[in-house]
Amino acid sequence: MSQENDDSSKSMNIIRDCPVDDFGVDAFGYKNIAKEVAASICQLHSDSGYVIAINGKWGSGKSSFLFYTEKYLTENCNELEIGREVTETIVFRFDPWLFSGHQDIVSQFFIQLQAQCKRPQQKISKKTLKTLNKLFSYGSCLRAVPTPEGQIAGWGFTGLNTIIEYKLQKSVKSIFQLKEEIKTELQELDGKIVIIIDDIDRLTSKEIQELFRALKAVVDFQNIIYLLAYDKEIVIDALEYEFHPALHTNPNNNHRAGIKYLEKIVQFEVPLPVIGEYHLKQYTEKTIFTDLFYDTNSDLFDQTRWTDIYHKGLKQFILTPRSVIRLHNSLELLYPPLKNEVNVIDFICLEIIRQNYPKLYNLIKENHRYFIEDNSLIGQLISLSIKPESINTFHKNWIDSIEDKDKLSVKYIMTDLFPSVKKCFDNTSSISSPSPRKLHIHLNYDTFLKYFRFQTEPDLFSNTELIELLHSIQDPNEFIMIISQLKGEMGRGGSRALVFLEGILPSIDEKTPEELLKNIVIGCFRIENKLITKPEVVNQSVISMGYITKYISKVIYMALTFYPKAKRLELLREAFSTGDSFWLMADGIIIIHQQNGEWDETTISPDRFLKLDELKEIDKIFVEKLQHAFSTDVCAFASPSITTIIYVWNKLSPDDRYLVDAIENIWKNDDSLIAIIYKSYEMKYVGPIVPYSLEPFKSDNEFREKVSDILEKNRSSLNKQQIASLTDFLSTNPPLKVE
Structure with a gap:
């Protein structure tokens, strides 16, 4: 049971896996039963304490059930129909899971109860408080007493003497005297004390054993009722392992010892109501099919098929509200792209397969030829080499690895997804052709790969590898080395550098260390031009021009977004001063000027990286670096995105003498122009020099005519690569004119 995240500014509708905290929300009708439990507690009369257990599977809503029960015992007690005035009930809560693995669970039990006594909302009389302090003192003193009771439960209360004021001689006689005093005083209470202990099944086996040992020593006090919540099977297993370890490994063990121990402590068990199949399906559809799917093409969702596969396959794995929320949150992350x-x-x-059987999920991803029809020439040749009996053995092996309780459901899902699997299990001889419009996973290999959006192919990255690689960066040079190394390694979607840059974007957020953000920014500005090249053709598809530059820019943008505002100027000053990526500098300057309401923008962004007075310093650094570079090296004109660089330079420093002189120098020298164009195209730079790159100093037509003349005059002396470069230059389309 959960509540939605109310932050409407976020695009993802992530649901927090938390108990309900709104008494008006009741998706599964738990309130009525919680009301009955609360009424029973108020009317309960027992000469000793009483322990009630709420038994349910993980994620079934036990914590929400406790929330409703507590509300009925306190704020909403007037709604209880018990025929008389409800006496005051004091409620304490203890969540042992918060302390699991860190501190002594039993010590924290008494520490937290005593701390809650001091809260303003706990209106406890002095008389009751005195009794409670005696109870806390009793628990702390048990450890030192050589009695069976002390040996059983008191060993866990080390150090509690420091938090109580009541002083007691540590003797068996005084312990029993104190116990009798507590019993007498509790009998005189008008109301009841309810101690709620949640998430017991999240503890380790040892911690569960400790907690129940402590309860065994203190549950016999009148007017104190313990309300526990756990998965009974987990608790019994933990108790069984402690008291009969030999039986724990016996396959014929029926856990009778663990059950009997639990029965000595728990007087009454309330099984959490099983959510009806109809109601759970309604909840699933209401939770999953949100705005995320509203504008999805109707061909891609078949309501009849959904109902069929839900009842015959999916419902086996959607058993609790938590499993629904888990599925919803995964889809919110994975589906939008x-x-x-x-x-x-x-x-x-x-x-669903990934969440419940990740090995099968990976098996599908890594062995597509057993699940889809690969109609490529290579795919067909490989398929011919696979013997039918090998295919049958392959499918038999994975179905044998599925738990017996899930076999039928998984088999139905898999045969529905993959006709080739259905052919194997049903011994059918043919497979119907998939509809291209419905984009089924078995349509073709390219479609198949899309389903594994965050599960990259073996030659690319896994998410874990990306995160580990990102956080291993110790300085800017290491970031550059990673990009340099990955740029030459090709996968199905292009170089691994592209996969790396795309993959780290979701990992850059407010939790990213400041030093890492700094290394990323400075490293990006130092990336060499030779890495800013157009990608190769891979698997008959071409990555769009500018892909790597766009992702580097996105990485910079994300890193600056989460870098401290007060330090951004210092960071960019260092990045611009030590970097040589003029294309990236130009791109960054455009963005920040636009954030300040300049350069075709009229609105000042509240999230601008720098203010205008700060930006002037960065502008100056950029112009000075360009003046030096272009006056000393004519091939600076072969830089990636040269058109943008010249545009920004002229925008910042109109008719700059250094820029004008540099253009005139190359204009007068045919060899320089040939060298610039050849390098720009031979290196396959993103954004190579084009006929309109030198505007407004040289028009598109002027530049074309100039290069055309050079090609005609020097064709016989030029090599093939030079001729090809000049020809490519001349074939560039002129820029679109906006009327």
């Missing part, structure tokens, strides 16, 4: 590119039901089914 693939909207209208994958079949919705196929995608949900595959995500």
